[in-house]
Amino acid sequence: MSDENAGAWISLFSGGKDSSWALYQALERGYPVDRLVTVHPDDDSYMYHVPATDLATLAAESVGIPLVDVRPDDLGAATADDSGPQGDAELEPLEAALVELDEELDGGIAGVTAGAVESEYQTSRIEAMCDRLDVDLFAPLWQRDPETLAEEMLDAGFEITVVQVAAYGLDESWLGRTLDREALDDLRDLNEEYGVHVLGEGGEFETLVTDGPHMDRPIELEYEREWDGSRGTLKISDARLG
Known part of the structure; x- marks a missing residue:
């Protein structure tokens, strides 16, 4: 082709x-x-x-x-x-x-x-x-160490927002949370305790990159949290470029 x-x-x-x-x-x-x-x-x-x-x-x-x-x-x-x-x-x-x-x-x-x-x-x-x-x-992420990948994303200046969670150990407070180094430390702990994948590869959580070095303007979000007691999603009411 x-x-x-x-x-x-x-x-x-x-x-x-x-x-x-x-x-x-x-x-x-x-x-x-x-x-x-x-x-x-x-x-x-x-x-x-x-x-x-x-x-x-x-x-x-x-x-x-x-x-x-x-x-x-x-x-x-x-x-x-x-x-x-x-x-x-x-x-x-x-x-x-x-x-x-x-x-x-x-x-x-x-x-x-x-x-x-x-x-x-x-x-x-x-x-x-x-x-x-x-x-x-x-496929530059394929079979790379997930913790190393997460560190590289943060080092590069990615701003990452958690938009959905569906795993034991991830509660409502993770919805809308920025995946920064403190969050990464918490994910390491959750990996050891519950087996949560540090990058959410098994669908434990999903993300949106709201800013990064490849983006000219950040994405700004307004939202509410929808939580059913074991999993949840951000209900986004407004999204715009800053």
């Missing part, structure tokens, strides 16, 4: 810390990222970051790279209890969007960035998709 040294790069982008770090690392290495692609699942998803994906539009505006949305109606039917077919069905509209971009962009697509850390399920499907499309995959 693309020549190895020609074409644009596409960043799979949710606005969360992992995909934002993959994008940032690609930009730091000089990859010509021409589009961000955000998939907006309806509800729980095996493949994609779910909460607050609509805020990716604001994040993309701050980053200064055009965003392509893939909406729930495009995701295809799949049964929630069959992760294999669901993951494959969820990939179909993404792959179709990439095919369209390959035809649209000068030189086609050279590569795709992804923020997977430890999910073999997610990464194997993205790798297979990139193989079918004959494009490179850049």
